[in-house]
Amino acid sequence: MEALKEYLISVIAVSVFCAIINSLVGKKGTVAPLLKLVSGIIITITVIKPFIQLRVNGIYDYIESFSNDALYYSQSGENSSAEARIGIIKSKAQAYILDKAASLDVAVEVEVVLTDTEPYVPREVHLHGVVSPYAKKQLSDYIAETFAIGKEAQIWTG
Amino acid sequence: MKRLLLLITILLLLVRPVNAMEFTAPEAPSQAQEYLSDEPQSFGEGLLYILKEAISKFQPAVTEAAKVCASLIGISLLLSMLQSIPNADPRVTSLVGTVAVATVLFQSANSLIRLGSETVTQLSEYGKLLLPVMTAAVAAQGGATTSASLYIGTAMFDAVLCHVVSAFIVPMLYVYLCLCTAGSAISENALNKLRDFIKWVMTWSLKLILYIFTGYISITGVISGTADASAIKAAKLAISGAVPVVGSILSDASETVLVSAGLMKNSVGVYGLLAIISIWIGPFIQTGAQYLMLKITAAVCSVFTTKQPTKLIQDFSGAMGMILAMTGTVCLILLISIVCFMKGVG
Numbered sequence: 001m002e003a004l005k006e007y008l009i010s011v012i013a014v015s016v017f018c019a020i021i022n023s024l025v026g027k028k029g030t031v032a033p034l035l036k037l038v039s040g041i042i043i044t045i046t047v048i049k050p051f052i053q054l055r056v057n058g059i060y061d062y063i064e065s066f067s068n069d070a071l072y073y074s075q076s077g078e079n080s081s082a083e084a085r086i087g088i089i090k091s092k093a094q095a096y097i098l099d100k101a102a103s104l105d106v107a108v109e110v111e112v113v114l115t116d117t118e119p120y121v122p123r124e125v126h127l128h129g130v131v132s133p134y135a136k137k138q139l140s141d142y143i144a145e146t147f148a149i150g151k152e153a154q155i156w157t158g
Numbered sequence: 159m160k161r162l163l164l165l166i167t168i169l170l171l172l173v174r175p176v177n178a179m180e181f182t183a184p185e186a187p188s189q190a191q192e193y194l195s196d197e198p199q200s201f202g203e204g205l206l207y208i209l210k211e212a213i214s215k216f217q218p219a220v221t222e223a224a225k226v227c228a229s230l231i232g233i234s235l236l237l238s239m240l241q242s243i244p245n246a247d248p249r250v251t252s253l254v255g256t257v258a259v260a261t262v263l264f265q266s267a268n269s270l271i272r273l274g275s276e277t278v279t280q281l282s283e284y285g286k287l288l289l290p291v292m293t294a295a296v297a298a299q300g301g302a303t304t305s306a307s308l309y310i311g312t313a314m315f316d317a318v319l320c321h322v323v324s325a326f327i328v329p330m331l332y333v334y335l336c337l338c339t340a341g342s343a344i345s346e347n348a349l350n351k352l353r354d355f356i357k358w359v360m361t362w363s364l365k366l367i368l369y370i371f372t373g374y375i376s377i378t379g380v381i382s383g384t385a386d387a388s389a390i391k392a393a394k395l396a397i398s399g400a401v402p403v404v405g406s407i408l409s410d411a412s413e414t415v416l417v418s419a420g421l422m423k424n425s426v427g428v429y430g431l432l433a434i435i436s437i438w439i440g441p442f443i444q445t446g447a448q449y450l451m452l453k454i455t456a457a458v459c460s461v462f463t464t465k466q467p468t469k470l471i472q473d474f475s476g477a478m479g480m481i482l483a484m485t486g487t488v489c490l491i492l493l494i495s496i497v498c499f500m501k502g503v504g
Contacts, residue, residue, distance in 0.1 A: 008326075008330065008333075008356070008359070009333065012333065012337075012352055012356075015348065015352060016348070016349070016352070019346070019348040019349075062314075063310075063314065066309070066310045066313050066314045066317075067306075067310055069290075069309065069313065070293065070305075070306040070307070070309040070310045070313070071306060073289075073290040073293040073294050073297070073305070073306075073309060074293055074294070074296075074297040074302045074305050074306040074309070075297070075302075076294050076297075077293060077294030077295060077296065077297030077298040077302070077305065078297045078298065078302055080294065080298055081297070081298035081299075081300075081415050081419060084298075084411075084414075084415045084418070085408075085411045085412060085415050088407075088410070088411035088414055088415070089407055089408060089411045092407045092410065092411065093404075093407060096403065096407075118393070118396075119393070119396055119408055120408070121404050121408070122404065146403045146404075147403065147404055148404065
C-alpha cells in the first residue's frame with residue numbers, strides 16, 4: 001500500500017512538473033511540441049513502471065495465513081462442540097445405568113468411556129461398588145443389551 | 159432421600175457438559191458503550207436504543223458544524239463586498255477567498271479524517287475479535303466449511319480494506335484537499351483533472367473491494383452451505399443406524415449441542431451487530447452533520463460569491479462524503495459477514 005501511495009504521488013508530481021514546464025514554455029515555438037512529446041513520454045514511463053516491476057510472491061503467504069487462522073478457529077468450534085456432545089452422551093449413558101442400578105437397589109459409581117472418534121458411542125464402562133452376584137448379572141446384561149458393551153468391556157471394582 | 163440425591167447427581171452431571179461450550183461476544187469499545195443498552199435486548203430494541211442515542215447527539219454535532227458554516231458564510235459575504243469594489247481584480251478576490259475558506263475548513267477536515275481513520279481501525283479491531291467467536295460458533299453448529307470460508311473472506315477483505323484506508327485513502331484525502339485548494343486558487347485545469355482522478359481512484363478502490371467481497375460471500379455462501387447441510391444429513395443417518403438407546407442418546411446430544419450453539423451464535427451475532435453499529439454511528443453523525451452543513455453552505459454561498467470558493471466548499475463536502483464512504487464500507491463488510499455467519503448452515 002505504501003508503494004501505491006508513492007506511485008500516485010510520483011504520478012501527480014511528474015504531471016504537475018510537466019504542466020508547469022509546458023505552461024512556462026507556452027504553446028508556440030519550435031520547442032513547445034518537442035517538450036510536450038518529452039513530457040508525454042516521461043508521464044507514460046512513470047505510469048507504467050510499477051506494472052512492469054509488479055511481483056505477487058507475498059500474496060500467497062498472506063492468503064495462506066487467513067486460511068490457517070480460519071481452520072484453527074473452525075477446528076476449535078468443532079472441538080468444543082464435540083466436547084459438549086461427549087459430556088452429554090457420557091452423562092446420559094451413566095444416568096441410564098445409575099437408574100437401572102437404583103431400580104435394583106444397588107449403589108454403584110459408574111464411568112462410561114466413549115470411542116475416540118465420531119459418533120462417540122460408549123465402548124467401555126467402569127463400575128465401582130459392592131454388588132450382589134444377582135444384581136451384578138442383571139446390570140451387566142442391561143449394559144450389554146442397551147449399550148452393546150460386551151462383558152469383557154465392563155470393568156467392575158470394589 | 160437416596161433417590162433425591164441420585165437425581166441431583168444426575169442433574170449435575172447433565173448440566174456440566176453444556177457449560178463447556180461457551181461463545182461470548184467481545185465487549186464493544188468504551189466510545190461505543192454509550193450507544194449500547196445495559197439490559198439484554200433483541201436486535202430491534204438495541205437498534206432503536208442506538209438510534210435514540212444517535213439522534214440526541216445529532217443536535218450538538220449540527221451546532222458544531224454550523225459554527226464552521228457561519229464562518230464560511232461570513233467569508234463569502236466579505237468576498238461579495240470585495241467584489242463590489244470598482245476595479246477589484248477578480249483573481250485576487252478568488253485567491254483571497256480560497257485561502258480564507260481553506261483555512262477555516264482544513265482544521266475541521268483534518269479532525270474528521272482522523273476520526274474516520276480511527277473508526278475504521280476500531281471497526282477492524284473489533285471484527286478481529288468477533289470473527290473468531292462467530293467462526294467457532296458456526297463450526298460448533300456443524301457449519302465448519304461455511305465458517306472457514308466466511309472467516310477467510312471477511313478477515314482478508316477487512317484487513318485489505320483497513321490497510322487501503324490507512325495507507326492509501328487517508329493520505330490521498332489530504333492530497334485531494336491540497337489539489338482542490340491549489341486548483342481553486344490558481345484555476346489550473348491540470349490540477350482539477352488530477353483532483354478528479356484521485357477522487358475516482360479512491361471511490362473505485364472502495365467500490366471494488368465491496369463488489370468483490372459481496373460476490374465472494376454470495377458464491378461461498380451457496381457452495382459451502384450445501385456442503386455443510388449434506389455433512390449434517392450424513393451424520394444424522396449414521397446416528398439413526400446405531401443401537402436404539404445409544405442412537406437416541408447420540409441424537410439428543412447432537413440436537414442439544416446444535417440448539418445451544420445456535421442460540422449462543424445468535425446472541426453473539428446480535429450483540430456483535432449492535433456493537434459494530436454503535437462504533438460506526440458516532441463518527442457517522444459527526445461527519446454526516448458536517449457533510450450536510452457544507453452542502454447547504456455551498457448552496458447558500460453560490461448565491462452571492464465567486465465560483466472558486468463555492469467549488470472549494472463543495473470539494474470539502476466531497477471529502478466528508480469520502481470519509482462517510484470509507485467508514486460505511488468497513489461497517490457494511492462486517493455487518494454483511496455477521497449476518498451470513500448468523501444465517502449459518504444453509
